[in-house]
Amino acid sequence: MVFLVILAGGVVRMTQSGMGCPDWPTCFGRWIPPTSAEQLPPDFEKYLKTQDIDHTFNVYHTWIEYINRLLGALLGVFIFIHFIWSFKKFRKSNQQIVLLSLFLLLAVGFQGWLGKKVVDHNLAVVKVTIHMLVALLIAAVPLIIIYKLQAAKKIEAKFLKYLSYSLIVILLVQIVLGTQVREQIDEISKSLKYQQRELWISRLDDMFIIHRSFSWLVVIGAIALWFKSRTINSLQPGVLFILAVVLATIIAGLVMAFYSVPAIAQPLHLLLASILVLSVFSFSLRLK
């Protein structure tokens, strides 16, 4: 569900639907947004004035953003049920699970609140980066819960564990760098009215070069992880998966760099980067 919500967020951006619902939590003052301009409330201009992209009603942008919000809300419901359930089942036997589940609930609440702030301030930059990091945190907690419940025997490999922690840190830095590039792309694309994609990359500053070059560190980290775990059979599927996702993420980045930022590559790059850091995290959980 978290990955689906991350993907939906990427699709919102790919289609420039971010401000498709100018208000929050309602959309044009309604719980179910209009499907045509005739259904707009009489004071609809008040809403459109706050938008930076559409200055007329765009049904696609509105509904893409609305579906994104519904998925977010559904995730919230899942997490709420998760909390109630774990409270009932584990409050006596395993309070750690209950606390983790509560933390998940709080994190998703914070994310919803931040989502509102992003809308209120017209997708203000720093908040978008924090939004991304909290999304990764929300995806990480269920992994911890799963490992705790499985009570699987951890593999004794201290060096590998520190190596995987280092790769997580490298990836988080790379993700923050990536969101900086993305924020620049947002400004550049807006200034070009979302046209002339062939100019977007050439207008990026050094942050893009840093982000691109930083990938080498990711590659080196992933290869080191594979090298150090090559004698442990049970870790092979996990480490090969990590290597494949590193490759796919970089290919999606290169496609954006060399083929004028095709829209589809944007959410894909984001989704792959998220899967990547979480798969390394999941790998680290198996080690002692």
Ligand code: HEM
């Ligand atoms: C494993 C290595 C990489 C990781 C983990 C990574 C991660 C990310 C992340 C998380 C974003 C922000 C996406 C968003 O907020 O929508 C991003 C943006 C971006 N990255 Fe990477 N990236 C990697 C490698 C590369 C490479 C090699 C290139 C190009 C040569 C590249 C080009 C870009 C571009 C152009 C953006 C802006 C995308 C947009 O506007 O949607 N990335 N990256």
